[in-house]
Amino acid sequence: MAHQPSGAGEASPSPGRLVRSVAELRELVGQELGVGPWVEITQERVNAFADATGDHQYIHVDPERARQTFFGGTIAHGYLTLSLIPFLAQGRDGVRIDLGGRLTVNYGLNRVRFPAPVRVGKRVRLRTTLLAVEEIGEQAVQLTQQQTVEIEGEPKPACVAETLSRIYF
Numbered sequence: 001m002a003h004q005p006s007g008a009g010e011a012s013p014s015p016g017r018l019v020r021s022v023a024e025l026r027e028l029v030g031q032e033l034g035v036g037p038w039v040e041i042t043q044e045r046v047n048a049f050a051d052a053t054g055d056h057q058y059i060h061v062d063p064e065r066a067r068q069t070f071f072g073g074t075i076a077h078g079y080l081t082l083s084l085i086p087f088l089a090q091g092r093d094g095v096r097i098d099l100g101g102r103l104t105v106n107y108g109l110n111r112v113r114f115p116a117p118v119r120v121g122k123r124v125r126l127r128t129t130l131l132a133v134e135e136i137g138e139q140a141v142q143l144t145q146q147q148t149v150e151i152e153g154e155p156k157p158a159c160v161a162e163t164l165s166r167i168y169f
Helices: 022-026 043-053 063-067 078-083 083-088
Strands: 032-035 102-112 123-135 142-150 160-168
Touching: 022 123, 022 142, 022 160, 043 078, 078 083, 078 160, 083 123, 083 142
Parallel strands: none
Antiparallel strands: 032 123, 102 160, 123 142, 142 160
């Protein structure tokens, strides 16, 4: 899945900063790159994900039955929340990364956790921190980032994932 590793947001170390070299990028290791805008999780989105994946568990798609559980209603699939990370990253302001690459791809994940459910109707946003930058010969640069999907008004995040992306030259 291709995506652009650009963005940022409030509380960013350098709002509006454009990073054009690996050396500049290395200076940001350990820092927050940004925070994206809030996006509402709708029942329609949850149903579409259920249809796409075949996961029609009632806690996701049956509001009446799910209301009787401790969730109090339907919740988003954890994997839906994880899959939204590239979309949520698109709206970030602040630090942008443009190393002149031809292609950026999701390379994988090191660790993923779902600390809290996302109830349908809640809003989520993405907070990104750069953890590592690794050059893969002269062909690519690999970024390791902590992606935290926050839930508006909730103390725990919906998802915390350590993602790997590669920018190929």
